[in-house]
Structures are given as C-alpha cells and as structure tokens.
Amino acid sequence: xxxxxxxxxxxxxxxxxxxxxxxxxxxxxxxxxxxxxxxxxxxxxxxxxxxxxxxxxxxxxxxxxxxxxxxxxxxxxxxxxxxxxxxxxxxxxxxxxxxxxxxxxxxxxxxxxxxxxxxxxxxxxxxxxxxxxxxxxxxxxxxxxxxxxxxxxxxxxxxxxxxxxxxxxxxxxxxxxxxxxxxxxxxxxxxxxxxxxxxxxxxxxxxxxxxxxxxxxxxxxxxxxxxxxxxxxxxxxxxxxxxxxxxxxxxxxxxxxxxxxxxxxxxxxxxxxxxxxxxxxxxxxxxxxxxxxxxxxxxxxxxxxxxxxxxxxxxxxxx
Amino acid sequence: xxxxxxxxxxxxxxxxxxxxxxxxxxxxxxxxxxxxxxxxxxxxxxxxxxxxxxxxxxxxxxxxxxxxxxxxxxxxxxxxxxxxxxxxxxxxxxxxxxxxxxxxxxxxxxxxxxxxxxxxxxxxxxxxxxxxxxxxxxxxxxxxxxxxxxxxxxxxxxxxxxxxxxxxxxxxxxxxxxxxxxxxxxxxxxxxxxxxxxxxxxxxxxxxxxxxxxxxxxxxxxxxxxxxxxxxxxxxxxxxxxxxxxxxxxxxxxxxxxxxxxxxxxxxxxxxxxxxxxxxxxx
Numbered sequence: 001x002x003x004x005x006x007x008x009x010x011x012x013x014x015x016x017x018x019x020x021x022x023x024x025x026x027x028x029x030x031x032x033x034x035x036x037x038x039x040x041x042x043x044x045x046x047x048x049x050x051x052x053x054x055x056x057x058x059x060x061x062x063x064x065x066x067x068x069x070x071x072x073x074x075x076x077x078x079x080x081x082x083x084x085x086x087x088x089x090x091x092x093x094x095x096x097x098x099x100x101x102x103x104x105x106x107x108x109x110x111x112x113x114x115x116x117x118x119x120x121x122x123x124x125x126x127x128x129x130x131x132x133x134x135x136x137x138x139x140x141x142x143x144x145x146x147x148x149x150x151x152x153x154x155x156x157x158x159x160x161x162x163x164x165x166x167x168x169x170x171x172x173x174x175x176x177x178x179x180x181x182x183x184x185x186x187x188x189x190x191x192x193x194x195x196x197x198x199x200x201x202x203x204x205x206x207x208x209x210x211x212x213x214x215x216x217x218x219x220x221x222x223x224x225x226x227x228x229x230x231x232x233x234x235x236x237x238x239x240x241x242x243x244x245x246x247x248x249x250x251x252x253x254x255x256x257x258x259x260x261x262x263x264x265x266x267x268x269x270x271x272x273x274x275x276x277x278x279x280x281x282x283x284x285x286x287x288x289x290x291x292x293x294x295x296x297x298x299x300x301x302x303x304x305x306x307x308x309x310x311x312x313x314x315x316x317x318x319x
Numbered sequence: 320x321x322x323x324x325x326x327x328x329x330x331x332x333x334x335x336x337x338x339x340x341x342x343x344x345x346x347x348x349x350x351x352x353x354x355x356x357x358x359x360x361x362x363x364x365x366x367x368x369x370x371x372x373x374x375x376x377x378x379x380x381x382x383x384x385x386x387x388x389x390x391x392x393x394x395x396x397x398x399x400x401x402x403x404x405x406x407x408x409x410x411x412x413x414x415x416x417x418x419x420x421x422x423x424x425x426x427x428x429x430x431x432x433x434x435x436x437x438x439x440x441x442x443x444x445x446x447x448x449x450x451x452x453x454x455x456x457x458x459x460x461x462x463x464x465x466x467x468x469x470x471x472x473x474x475x476x477x478x479x480x481x482x483x484x485x486x487x488x489x490x491x492x493x494x495x496x497x498x499x500x501x502x503x504x505x506x507x508x509x510x511x512x513x514x515x516x517x518x519x520x521x522x523x524x525x526x527x528x529x530x531x532x533x534x535x536x537x538x539x540x541x542x543x544x545x546x547x548x549x550x551x552x553x554x555x556x557x558x559x560x561x562x563x564x565x566x567x568x569x570x571x572x573x574x575x576x577x578x579x580x581x582x583x584x585x586x587x588x589x590x591x592x593x594x595x596x597x598x599x600x601x602x
Contacts, residue, residue, distance in 0.1 A: 166551030187505035235410035314498035315459030
C-alpha cells in the first residue's frame with residue numbers, strides 16, 4: 001500500500017518521489033547505477049523523519065493519531081489475539097458496527113477484547129460510522145463487560161474514536177445513559193481490565209470503554225475532553241486554531257503520563273505505528289503480557305479498591 | 320465533524336452570556352417565554368416559575384436549595400475546595416482570571432453547591448449546579464465536591480439529591496474534567512452498596528459530560544418541565560445529520576416519552592414529590 005503523507009510530512013514525500021523517479025529510470029535502463037543516490041536519499045529521509053518526529057507538536061500528534069493508515073482495533077485483534085469470536089448486538093435494539101468485541105485468546109488465555117472500530121475506505125468508514133458509537137454500541141460493550149465478569153475473563157479495551165455519535169436516534173435511545181452506565185459498571189467490574197488508547201481518545205465516547213485498572217496510551221495517540229477543533233471553535237471562535245487548542249488541552253500521551261492520567265506510554269516506531277505494524281503489535285503484546293500477569297495476581301478486592309482509589313484521586317484542586 | 324464541539328453547545332453558551340434568562344435582580348422581570356412583565360417578588364414567591372405560562376426560569380444553586388430545604392438547619396458544606404489551573408489554560412482570558420471573576424460574581428468557589436439540611440424533618444444532602452458559573456461546567460472541584468457529598472450522605476445516612484444544570488465537562492481543565500465523569504459515576508457505586516437513594520433532578524440544561532455520567536444514574540430521575548437534556552447539543556446534531564430537529568427534541572417531555580426519565584414535576588411540586596419518594600425508599 002502506498003504510504004499516505006500528512007501535511008507536515010510533505011518534505012518526506014518529496015524525497016520518496018525522488019527515489020521513485022530513480023527506480024523508474026533504473027527499470028527503463030537497468031545499466032544505470034542508482035544505488036549510491038538511493039542510499040543517500042534514504043539516509044536523508046531517515047534524518048528528516050527523526051527531525052520531524054523528535055519535535056512533533058500536539059496538533060501534529062493529533063493528526064498522526066488519526067492517520068488513515070494507522071492500525072485499528074481489528075488489526076490489533078488479528079495480530080495479537082487468536083481464535084477471536086466476534087459477539088454482536090445489544091439484545092435490545094441493534095448491533096453497532098462502530099464497536100467490535102468478543103471472546104479471544106491472548107497468549108493462550110481466554111479474554112474479552114473490544115474496541116471502537118474505524119473504517120479503511122469510504123464504504124467501510126460509513127458502515128463503521130467513522131468509529132463513532134451509538135448507544136447500542138455502548139450497550140453491547142456493557143453486555144460484554146458483564147460476560148467477562150461472569151466468566152472471569154480479563155477485559156482488554158482498545159480505544160479509538162472521535163467521540164460518541166451526535167445523532168437524533170442516538171439521543172432518542174439515550175446516548176448519555178449508555179455512556180454513564182458503562183462508567184458505573186466498569187468502575188466496579190470484578191475482573192482485571194486494561195485499556196489501550198491506540199488512536200483518538202475522543203472524550204466521553206472514549207471514556208465509556210476506558211475505566212480500567214491500567215491505561216496505556218500509544219506514543220502518538222491522544223486523549224481529550226474535546227477535540228482540538230471543537231475546543232477552538234467554542235473557545236477561540238475559530239476551528240482553524242485547533243493547533244493552539246491541541247497545545248492548550250494537554251492531550252498527548254507524554255503529558256497525560258506526567259500528570260498521572262495515563263499509566264504507561266507505549267513507544268511507537270519512528271514515523272508512527274502505521275510505518276511498522278509488526279513492531280507496534282509486538283510492543284503492545286509485551287505490555288499486555290506484563291500488565292495482565294501483574295493484575296491477575298491481585299486478589300479481586302484489592303484490585304477493586306485500588307481501582308476505586310485511583311478514580312477518586314483524579315482531579316486538581318486546593319483543599 | 321465531531322460531537323465534541325458540543326460539550327458546551329453554542330446555544331447554551333449564548334444563553335450563559337445573556338442576562339435575560341438569569342433570575343433578575345431588578346423590580347420587574349419580563350418572562351422570556353411569554354413576555355409578560357412580572358413583579359420580581361411575585362416571581363420569587365412562585366419559585367421563579369412564570370405564573371402566566373409556567374415557564375421555569377433558571378435558578379441560582381443556593382437559591383434553589385434554600386427554597387427546597389426547611390428554613391432552619393441548612394448548612395452549606397465543603398466550601399473550602401478551590402479550583403486550580405493545572406493547564407494554565409488561556410482562551411479569551413486566562414482560566415484563573417475567569418475563575419476569579421466567576422467566584423466574585425457568584426460568591427462561590429466553583430459550580431457546585433452542597434447543602435445538608437432537612438425537608439419536612441427528613442435529613443437530606445443535596446447538591447446543585449450553579450449554571451451561571453462557567454456554564455455549570457464540571458471540573459475537578461465539582462467532581463470532588465460531588466464525591467464528598469456522597470461520602471457525607473453515607474456517613475450520615477441521608478439520601479442524596481443532585482440538581483443538575485450544566486453544559487458538560489469544563490474544557491479549561493482538559494482531561495482532568497473528563498475523568499470527573501468516571502470519578503462521580505464510580506462514587507455512586509458506593510452509595511448504591513449502602514442502599515442510600517440517589518435522586519437525580521435534571522434542570523435546564525443538563526448536557527454533555529454531566530448528562531453522560533451521574534445525572535443519568537439516579538435511582539430515580541426527575542426533570543423539570545421543558546428542560547433541555549441530552550448528550551450532544553442541538554446545533555451540533557443539526558450540523559452532523561443535516562436535518563431539522565423534531566419539535567421538542569431533547570426536552571424533558573421528549574425524554575419522558577423515550578423512557579429516559581421517571582417523571583417530570585413542576586418546581587412548585589418538587590418538594591412534595593421528593594418527600595413522597597424519599598419516605599418510601601429511605602428507612
């Protein structure tokens with residue numbers, strides 16, 4: 001697949017097209033020796049990639065987190081889990097394709113895994129509603145939480161959504177209640193839970209899968225109370241000031257780890273998770289192995305009281 | 320296009336900014352619904368419900384709780400929890416300046432007031448949102464006071480009420496605000512284990528992160544007539560679905576019809592109604 005370049009990666013794209021030109025010339029004339037030049041260009045590309053990614057702004061990170069080639073929930077399920085059996089429906093209204101989940105094995109142990117699912121192409125994006133769940137999606141998730149609890153399965157959630165869907169039907173069917181119910185249920189769920197923000201952690205729509213014992217964030221994922229664009233249009237009256245909003249809101253993994261709202265940052269391959277799928281999958285797998293074994297050792301009452309204390313500790317105020 | 324734009328919907332923001340919907344300080348008040356000019360004293364006697372058209376005007380938090388509780392024995396609690404500016408957030412002005420202005424204007428540290436008192440001899444702990452304080456938005460102080468109110472209710476074995484009026488999470492505190500949704504919802508599990516009733520009263524407006532957390536988790540959920548209640552704000556929904564919204568969309572009556580709330584009660588009947596419920600749930 002051809003690599004998609006983000007706006008701030010354009011200089012990389014130029015280098016890549018030069019390499020392509022050389023290769024095409026080489027195909028036309030196999031006697032032409034291009035290896036030296038290609039090597040030079042590749043070194044230059046590596047340097048530039050380092051340069052750009054060493055100094056990413058929060059707004060640029062936000063764009064990487066939404067990269068159209070970024071691995072999605074289904075990719076993680078496919079690479080890290082085995083024998084996945086998807087479970088559908090909320091048993092009340094519908095199945096919401098914006099959330100997928102089901103039974104799977106992780107390192108040979110049965111687990112429950114679920115997450116918001118975005119689409120790759122136009123058709124699938126529409127089908128997945130751009131990863132924006134409706135109430136029935138959250139209620140399906142709730143059903144799977146309770147199944148996990150009942151059958152003693154660790155719960156792993158993968159978080160990647162612009163937010164819960166703002167639609168007429170979603171409101172009619174109680175979007176607020178569906179999210180609220182999940183926060184409540186997850187906070188007292190009697191099984192170990194791990195959340196991984198793999199892309200966009202879009203506000204309440206993300207949090208509804210995010211009340212867990214251990215929250216990891218990929219290096220270039222974001223987690224925010226409101227999208228940078230939304231914040232900019234409300235507070236700065238100009239959606240184009242999203243870069244300032246992204247900076248102000250403190251949405252990056254590094255920042256959230258620093259202030260204690262994320263527990264772990266999983267480093268991504270240079271240039272983002274999409275540039276090396278195998279590497280990111282292995283990193284996530286290793287972190288999951290470590291955390292699962294840690295959490296599974298804890299007696300359930302300790303697990304629950306630790307989770308509760310953690311939740312109660314959230315907030316910055318003077319007293 | 321993101322629903323997130325709507326944590327405080329533009330419409331609500333407009334209303335926050337305008338003075339006319341707030342409870343007026345002058346002698347006269349023109350009802351924003353039927354335009355009738357009313358004596359303030361008459362309006363106050365009627366709990367700020369228009370005697371002509373029954374429109375429920377917004378009510379400052381303290382005023383609301385003062386009117387709810389018996390006049391003797393009311394005590395405001397947890398007044399010493401003060402907001403911080405963890406992100407040093409600046410929009411039209413720095414967040415700490417905005418806080419200071421709101422604190423001076425509304426004589427409260429943040430957007431949630433908690434009072435313990437009696438309603439017809441029943442000991443009750445009640446919280447109420449000050450909507451005029453930055454749109455009643457929920458940041459760290461609101462979350463912390465909500466949790467402490469619950470702990471207080473458990474310790475003193477009192478039922479817990481919350482009158483919501485909020486645009487949602489407070490953007491200026493970033494993800495700390497979002498986490499208050501989880502914190503407040505989790506605290507309700509504790510209240511529930513003690514079998515202490517939580518009655519959630521939704522007033523105009525109850526939106527975003529407040530609606531999508533504790534406000535929708537009441538053992539009993541009551542709304543005031545015509546209150547705007549929802550997750551995403553009407554304008555964001557309209558822009559997303561590119562359809563005209565049905566009449567009465569996201570109003571209390573709409574929620575009742577869709578099974579989202581238990582009942583709607585006129586503010587003038589609220590006290591009676593609460594006593595009736597609490598006396599059955601709380602022994």
